[in-house]
Amino acid sequence: MLFLVHMIVNIPASLPADEAARVKAEEKEYSQKLQREGKWPHIWRVVGEYANYSVFEARDNDELHTMLSNLPLFPYMQIKVTPLARHPSSIH
Amino acid sequence: MLFLVHMIVNIPASLPADEAARVKAEEKEYSQKLQREGKWPHIWRVVGEYANYSVFEARDNDELHTMLSNLPLFPYMQIKVTPLARHPSSIH
Amino acid sequence: MLFLVHMIVNIPASLPADEAARVKAEEKEYSQKLQREGKWPHIWRVVGEYANYSVFEARDNDELHTMLSNLPLFPYMQIKVTPLARHPSSIH
Amino acid sequence: MLFLVHMIVNIPASLPADEAARVKAEEKEYSQKLQREGKWPHIWRVVGEYANYSVFEARDNDELHTMLSNLPLFPYMQIKVTPLARHPSSIH
Amino acid sequence: MLFLVHMIVNIPASLPADEAARVKAEEKEYSQKLQREGKWPHIWRVVGEYANYSVFEARDNDELHTMLSNLPLFPYMQIKVTPLARHPSSIH
Amino acid sequence: MLFLVHMIVNIPASLPADEAARVKAEEKEYSQKLQREGKWPHIWRVVGEYANYSVFEARDNDELHTMLSNLPLFPYMQIKVTPLARHPSSIH
Amino acid sequence: MLFLVHMIVNIPASLPADEAARVKAEEKEYSQKLQREGKWPHIWRVVGEYANYSVFEARDNDELHTMLSNLPLFPYMQIKVTPLARHPSSIH
Amino acid sequence: MLFLVHMIVNIPASLPADEAARVKAEEKEYSQKLQREGKWPHIWRVVGEYANYSVFEARDNDELHTMLSNLPLFPYMQIKVTPLARHPSSIH
Amino acid sequence: MLFLVHMIVNIPASLPADEAARVKAEEKEYSQKLQREGKWPHIWRVVGEYANYSVFEARDNDELHTMLSNLPLFPYMQIKVTPLARHPSSIH
Amino acid sequence: MLFLVHMIVNIPASLPADEAARVKAEEKEYSQKLQREGKWPHIWRVVGEYANYSVFEARDNDELHTMLSNLPLFPYMQIKVTPLARHPSSIH
Structure with a gap:
């Protein structure tokens, strides 16, 4: 079951730089783990923005x-x- | 080069039913042709709406x-x- | 798996009155069938509007x-x- | 008499972590007390957001x-x- | 129990003039009946618009x-x- | 001459608690003085919000x-x- | 007492051309009468739009x-x- | 003096096809005349929309x-x- | 050439009171100088807001x-x- | 391939003045380098705002x-x- 997820990132200026770097590194690792497991099949950067559009595969809303x-x-x-649901024109 | 495309369909009530059916059939055929050519890699129905989110692959904006x-x-x-641009966390 | 669904109804003035009455009767019958099956556990009228907030129970997005x-x-x-997901403070 | 209530939570970064934890614990206790009393019959998490949709049962607006x-x-x-008002298609 | 109600009127051009006049006359009569019964304590015209802000007194949402x-x-x-609820600074 | 006034209050977290309490006490006193003088005939709390809808009576915009x-x-x-202007359906 | 008034004009395509021309001529005459009486001191066209920003002088909201x-x-x-109210920096 | 102009086109379905074709042909001719005169230096199609962003050169707002x-x-x-005004970082 | 200018003022709480007072005094002096020169023919306070609507007279966008x-x-x-442009109904 | 880019600048008050000056100087240098390379063909100031509309020339979304x-x-x-795409009425 697929979901389109739009994420906009706003890291507050008050967060110390090294703390911000640590969180971003964790985010990348976490994201790539889910991608490798097939739970996060697509992640795209929105051009010009600190934002992404992603597609998630989940068993249900809770997951x-x-x-x-x-x-x-x-x-x-x-x-x-x-x-998202299957589109009747989709060839997949 | 990828683009996320959001389409909302509003067929006016004044369009005769058979004309609407004909246009929808042409739309499906046209969509599936582009999908098979790899230009329209994803099309998903937005749940509960006569709308879709799609991903297009194009050489440039004009195409x-x-x-x-x-x-x-x-x-x-x-x-x-x-x-859309490549996301730095993407494993692809 | 639960979803909150907001529906706003706009029946065009061009729809003949008896046709509108027929569609509304079918809507009521269809809604009550889904309610009895447990797929549409809640339907509430939004006060002052031709609209409702409903809760649906579905196996997945396609259903x-x-x-x-x-x-x-x-x-x-x-x-x-x-x-909707389970809320950590919920007693259910 | 029922009301749909949408709550979005924004805890400021300036609130000390232990103070935030204390307030959240009080919130949970308060919420569960009202749920047990039947005043807060539904609380659902909005997927992906620090927000909820709830249904409250109240004698009047002041309560x-x-x-x-x-x-x-x-x-x-x-x-x-x-x-919220009773919906004419509701089977309840 | 009080409610603020904002009403914007849009009578479609397709409604025949005499039918529109009839509906407006009925609206006035209905409104004044509710005002005399104390259910519609205030009705004000929004300056420059075919709209009003009103205050209603109702036993509950259904009424x-x-x-x-x-x-x-x-x-x-x-x-x-x-x-609307009682305001703590109100002298009434 | 009447005006509907919508006020949303946002007291910044940086305002010391006793200063905030002092300003709120002054606000209440000021509001009740204007209410007693007939300049602020209605003040209602918007349910669930730190906001109010009020009706003011003023000689002109400057007042x-x-x-x-x-x-x-x-x-x-x-x-x-x-x-606000007089509504043609008003019985007052 | 002054008011800024923003007007956007949308003449429906269903209005016959001569009827539209007649209404526009009446509008111009009515506008110029109020301008000469000093009740409508300013009227400006919004560049690129069928809209205007105007300033009206009125005794009160009803007028x-x-x-x-x-x-x-x-x-x-x-x-x-x-x-609009007098601005404290105004030299008038 | 430059202005960015955003235009969205909505030709009503009620306009006969040949009339629409005639207006579009006139639009193209008029646009190209202004482009050749240097009054309309840029016109770009917004991808996926019946809309354009243009830059106009005008002596003043009235023109x-x-x-x-x-x-x-x-x-x-x-x-x-x-x-639009000159940007301090512009090399032109 | 005239322009309508809408200004909303938000002085941050972090600005020291005497600095804020100094900037406001400079603003008043600057505004009155432009008003006397005929470049800022109108300035009105928006009732109830720390905002104004003004009309400016400028040779061009850069000025x-x-x-x-x-x-x-x-x-x-x-x-x-x-x-703003001249309105065809204006008597000026 | 052209893109219209709208940029609104919000430098937080917490950024020290000399740091802000340094970043702005770097921005200007970076912008002028891209302009000279033909990658940033247009940059215009939005009148009255700390914002610009720019046109970029890029090989693709990633660039x-x-x-x-x-x-x-x-x-x-x-x-x-x-x-942006080529407009069919463009003479270029």
Whole structure:
């Protein structure tokens, strides 16, 4: 079951630089783990913005919320989830 | 080069039913042709809406506009294009 | 798996009165069938508006989209779906 | 009498971590007390957001405002209330 | 129990003039009946707009919805309801 | 001459608690003085929000602005003014 | 007492051309009469739009609403009124 | 003096096809005449939309409004004008 | 050439009171100088808001931007400029 | 391939003045380098705002994102990208 997820990142200026670097490194590691497990099949940068559009594969809403709320950058992100269904014109 | 494309369909009530059916059939055929050619790699239905989120692969902006403006449903759609770049955390 | 669904109804003035009455009767019957099956556990009228907030129970996004797009009033509604997860403070 | 309540939580970074933890614990206790009393029949997490949709049962607007403004997280929340009425298609 | 109600009127050009006049006369009569009964204590015209802000007194949400959905102009209005509570600074 | 005034209060976390308490006490006193003078005939709490809808009676726009900009909480409020006229259906 | 008034004109395509021409001629005459009387001291075209920003001088809100609702184009306009007060930096 | 102009075209379905074709041909001719005169130095299609972003060169606001309101498609467009100034980092 | 300018002032709480007072005094002096020179013919307070609507007279966009960006309160203001043209119904 | 880019600058008050000056100087140098290389053909100041509209020439979305995310002011800007295509009425 797929969901389009839009994430906008706003790291507050008050966060110390090394702390910010640490959180971003954790985020990358966490993201790549989910990608390798097939739970996060697509992640694209929105051109010109500190934001991404992603596609998640989840068993249900609870699993998706758990994955998203565990993002190391979760406290600094604005997230919007759009549930997706199969399109009747899709060849897949 | 990838683009996220959001399409909302509004077929006016004044369009005769058979004409609407004909345009939708052409739209499906056109969409599947582009999908098979690899130009339209993803199309998902937005749950509960007569709308889709799609990902297009285009050589440049002109090619993308040509593909979108040739959609049989183009006159009845509201379209929003978001250019995508590679995300630094992507494993692909 | 639960979803909050917001539906706003706009029946065009051009729809003949008896046709509108027929569609509304079908909508009621369809809604009550889904309610009795436990797929549509809550439906509330938004005070002062021709709109409702509903809660749907669906196995997945595809089932939800099928239920919503089969609503007899679907062509005349603006629908917005919000996926819901278990709240950590919930006693249920 | 039912109300749909949408709550978005924004705890400022300036709030010390232990103070934040204390307020969240009080919030959970307060919420569960109202749930057990039947005043807060539903609380759902919005997937991907630090937000919830809830349904409250209140005798009148004043009682609802008292319940909401006494939420320990009230100073850190953006709340929107939608009054609900019985829907004519409801089987309840 | 009080509610602020914002009503914007949009009578479609397709409604015949005498039918529009009839509905407006019924609306006035209905409104004045509710005003005399104390259910609609305030109605003010928004300057420069075919709109009003009103205050309704209702026993509960269901009664308010019944009053509003029975407005003869209801099919031609966009209505927004805001529940009101006693203000702690009020001298009343 | 009447005006609907919508006030949303946002007291910054940086304001010391006793200073905030002092300003709120002044606000209440100031509000009740204007209410007793008949210049502020209605003040209602918006349910679930730190906000109010009020009705002011003013000789002219300048008097209204003076009353509002002298509110002790004025620096911490977002205010929106809607001029009101007599409604042709009003029985008053 | 001054008010800034923003007017956007939308004449429906269904209005016959000669009827539209007649209403526009009446609008111009009515506008110039109010300008000569000093009630409508400024009217400016918004560049690129069928819209204007105007300043009205009115004794009170009721007089302003009467002037605006008597505009021949009133049924085809979207109007927004902003009450103005003397600015403390004004040299007038 | 430069202005950025955003134009969205909405040709109503009620306009006969040959009339629409005629207006579009006139629009193209008018646009190219202004381009050749150096008054309309840039016109770009917004990808995926029946819209454009243009840059106009005008002596003053009145000349710009005259150019825009004489567009054959003016009655069917939504136009937004942004005045531009020299940027201090510009090398031109 | 005239422009309508909307200015909303937001002085941050972190600005020391005497510094804020100094900037406001400079703003008043600067504004009155431009008013006396005929470059800023109108300035009105928006009732209930720390905001104004002004009309500026400028030779061109560059002169207007210079005047606005030199406002002592410029760093603390949100400004929106609307270019104005002569209205065909104006008697001036 | 052209893109319209809208940039709004918000330098936080907490950034020391000399640091802000240094970043702005770097921004200017970086911008002029890209302009000279033909990658940033147009940059215009939005009148009255600390914002610009720019046109970028990029080989693809990735190159554009790299150019934008390397802007020294990038952490302090809100950026919106609109992909542009050739307009059929363009004489170029």
